[in-house]
Amino acid sequence: MNASKANSNSEAAGEPLIVIASNRGPYAFKTQKDGSFSLKRSPGGLVTALGALATSHDVLWVATALGKGDHEWSEQNLNRPQYIEDIYLKFVRPGKRAYEQYYNLISNPLLWFIQHELWDLPRQPSISKETWDAWQRGYVAVNRLFAEAIADAIQNEDEDRPVIIFPHDYHLYLVPRFLREKLGSGVQIQPFIHIPWPSPDAWRVLPEEMRTTLLTSLLMSDRVGFQTQRDAFNFVQTCRFYLTDAHSRGSRDSIHYEGRKVSAATYPISIDVAQLEQMVEEPETRVFQAQVRNYVNNRQLILRIDRVEPSKNILRGLQAYRALLEMYPVHHGHVQMLALLVPSRMEVGEYQNYLQEVMAAAGMINAEYSDGEWEPVRTMLGNNYRRALAAMQLYDVLLVNPIADGMNLVAKEGVLVNQNDGVLLLSEHAGASYELGDHALLVSPFDVYSTAEALHEALSMPLAARRERAEALRSKVQKSDVNRWFRQQLDDALRAFSNQAMNASTSDTPEASKSAASITAGGTSSD
Numbered sequence: 001m002n003a004s005k006a007n008s009n010s011e012a013a014g015e016p017l018i019v020i021a022s023n024r025g026p027y028a029f030k031t032q033k034d035g036s037f038s039l040k041r042s043p044g045g046l047v048t049a050l051g052a053l054a055t056s057h058d059v060l061w062v063a064t065a066l067g068k069g070d071h072e073w074s075e076q077n078l079n080r081p082q083y084i085e086d087i088y089l090k091f092v093r094p095g096k097r098a099y100e101q102y103y104n105l106i107s108n109p110l111l112w113f114i115q116h117e118l119w120d121l122p123r124q125p126s127i128s129k130e131t132w133d134a135w136q137r138g139y140v141a142v143n144r145l146f147a148e149a150i151a152d153a154i155q156n157e158d159e160d161r162p163v164i165i166f167p168h169d170y171h172l173y174l175v176p177r178f179l180r181e182k183l184g185s186g187v188q189i190q191p192f193i194h195i196p197w198p199s200p201d202a203w204r205v206l207p208e209e210m211r212t213t214l215l216t217s218l219l220m221s222d223r224v225g226f227q228t229q230r231d232a233f234n235f236v237q238t239c240r241f242y243l244t245d246a247h248s249r250g251s252r253d254s255i256h257y258e259g260r261k262v263s264a265a266t267y268p269i270s271i272d273v274a275q276l277e278q279m280v281e282e283p284e285t286r287v288f289q290a291q292v293r294n295y296v297n298n299r300q301l302i303l304r305i306d307r308v309e310p311s312k313n314i315l316r317g318l319q320a321y322r323a324l325l326e327m328y329p330v331h332h333g334h335v336q337m338l339a340l341l342v343p344s345r346m347e348v349g350e351y352q353n354y355l356q357e358v359m360a361a362a363g364m365i366n367a368e369y370s371d372g373e374w375e376p377v378r379t380m381l382g383n384n385y386r387r388a389l390a391a392m393q394l395y396d397v398l399l400v401n402p403i404a405d406g407m408n409l410v411a412k413e414g415v416l417v418n419q420n421d422g423v424l425l426l427s428e429h430a431g432a433s434y435e436l437g438d439h440a441l442l443v444s445p446f447d448v449y450s451t452a453e454a455l456h457e458a459l460s461m462p463l464a465a466r467r468e469r470a471e472a473l474r475s476k477v478q479k480s481d482v483n484r485w486f487r488q489q490l491d492d493a494l495r496a497f498s499n500q501a502m503n504a505s506t507s508d509t510p511e512a513s514k515s516a517a518s519i520t521a522g523g524t525s526s527d
């Protein structure tokens with residue numbers, strides 16, 4: 001990590017080392033028969049955004065070793081960071097039991113269900129001895145391992161070199177605390193939370209000790225990044241509500257705690273526009289396009305693409321489709337729902353049950369309405385990104401109706417690649433509704449009747465109106481892609497370094513502190 005890459009933006013503060021920490025890493029390794037390793041790039045915008053960034057910056061990515069191949073690759077490299085496709089990669093390797101406790105019991109479902117407000121409170125969750133055990137030996141332990149791995153990997157860095165650490169998501173809420181304990185205030189710590197941050201009330205489910213540990217850890221960061229202003233505001237309110245000494249002093253996006261000011265900044269995540277535009281043109285995608293076209297057979301296509309995930313509200317989507325067929329027989333035989341479903345977190349009971357319910361509900365619709373030639377709904381299980389892209393090109397209506405969602409990138413991908421002037425039907429509780437809501441048909445995810453009406457409206461919309469909406473949506477997404485999302489976070493962190501340095505070197509004279517203050521005021525409101 002000493003082979004620094006030149007770049008202009010960081011000159012003022014020295015070339016930074018960027019550290020990403022996330023549960024799921026950028027690559028998965030598979031051991032070959034001859035002992036070598038094949039490498040599969042994980043899907044997702046984060047990997048692509050960092051790929052671009054890594055050509056001009058040093059990036060160290062710390063993630064958990066998930067499969068056998070990851071463990072073997074790491075072991076072979078003595079668990080040291082390895083330079084691979086422009087980044088340094090290091091795996092954290094918790095024991096199997098600790099990982100299960102951290103991932104399957106605390107992160108999913110406990111934290112995920114709180115943040116998406118999915119608990120059926122009269123029945124669940126029950127915080128049992130097993131949960132407490134999973135908290136201590138799983139969640140706390142794995143978060144500590146991450147901090148140790150990061151501290152270890154950067155220990156030989158030059159003291160003057162800015163180090164910016166970005167822990168990602170709800171798996172790693174305690175990493176800021178353990179990092180501060182190890183590294184002090186010389187590094188910038190800037191978590192980004194991909195999922196919704198609910199209002200203070202939702203957090204009452206978590207026992208006080210866990211809640212306080214989690215909040216106070218996040219407040220050891222310099223800045224916490226959220227998808228939307230609502231999430232940032234809810235975070236500020238949650239800290240004020242549960243921590244006696246946390247104050248917002250009238251601000252909606254910062255909190256003062258133990259003599260420090262922590263920003264709650266907003267960075268809406270997006271997609272890699274150039275990469276997607278290229279992928280849809282490739283022959284591999286075209287093959288699937290022909291398949292989907294064949295299957296749809298000139299009917300109108302209602303598409304949904306989701307992980308099999310209770311927060312995605314697939315069941316109410318099916319109920320709405322059923323209501324549409326009941327209320328408007330005119331669509332019988334002329335509309336086709338295609339649900340591309342990616343199995344997810346199948347070790348967690350709630351997810352297994354949900355998959356069964358979804359399959360049963362789709363089956364009931366077909367049992368009731370199919371006529372031998374027309375099968376009203378088709379579910380396809382599996383993770384086939386090319387097929388998903390091809391279907392996105394062809395939809396008439398894209399149904400995105402989550403109960404809660406940090407952003408929902410399917411909505412952004414869909415409107416970018418669709419070639420059919422398709423209509424976006426979007427939940428008002430998806431983070432994407434902030435940017436795309438004006439040109440989508442917005443629905444309440446709980447209101448099945450209105451969702452059915454909106455499906456009918458979309459299917460019956462005149463072409464000119466569809467086109468106007470589709471063009472506006474596409475242009476919105478084209479203007480804010482994932483590179484910009486990451487750039488903004490990095491710029492804020494670098495600006496904070498410059499301000500720190502300036503404040504340190506000029507705080508003696510009144511004139512000097514005046515000029516430092518004016519520069520601070522010129523920064524983004526999130527600092």
Ligand code: G6P
Pocket residue numbers: 024169194195344345
């Ligand atoms: C959401 C989370 C990510 C997570 C992804 C897939 O988007 O914000 O952190 O990686 O779901 O979930 P999985 O549990 O399969 O990693």
